């Protein structure tokens with residue numbers, strides 16, 4: 232399994248606060264069956280702007296050196312959406328934004344005060360510019376969670392969808408779990424990721440969500456969401472078409 236959404240870079244946001252904690256998170260993930268994690272520090276969000284790509288890259292290298300051989304740490308970002316984001320994306324590969332593992336996939340976190348119209352515009356513009364937006368945890372976006380038809384529209388425009396493993400398992404309560412189940416029923420989920428923030432609080436691990444999805448939607452679906460699709464992302468390939 233490959234975990235595409237993890238706050239494991241130490242000391243840059245509300246995730247791991249030390250290199251030791253970050254390495255412990257990677258060990259937990261490895262024990263749970265992950266072979267790689269993409270470090271996705273918050274970017275462009277409040278106190279966590281994190282626009283210094285070199286500094287973040289150096290931290291990711293440091294973490295890579297601190298984990299078991301064979302476990303891979305990639306670098307990316309969880310990019311908070313604001314009205315300036317598109318102008319910033321145009322500066323890529325310069326600028327501060329980090330796509331996932333150097334690919335064309337961008338993990339975007341919509342603002343809780345965003346709008347459907349703004350989301351449609353953003354996904355359309357990113358897609359026509361050749362980017363592959365991944366919508367982070369729609370179950371926590373208040374104007375998106377209750378509206379699977381809007382999620383479907385964004386997917387039709389080129390977006391893919393990441394839900395959070397602990398939402399799948401019900402650790403955040405019934406409401407996010409139900410919203411995620413509705414999206415899974417509709418075939419509108421492409422990735423399950425941990426969005427892990429520490430060893431105890433929001434820990435890493437995709438195993439429980441993987442098992443639950445395999446039991447309810449089938450082993451093939453589960454395998455796609457935690458392994459095949461994330462593998463395509465880090466290889467910068469289009470997602471394999473389901474057969």
Ligand SMILES: [Fe+2]
Nearest residue numbers: 236238309426
């Ligand atoms: Fe996150």
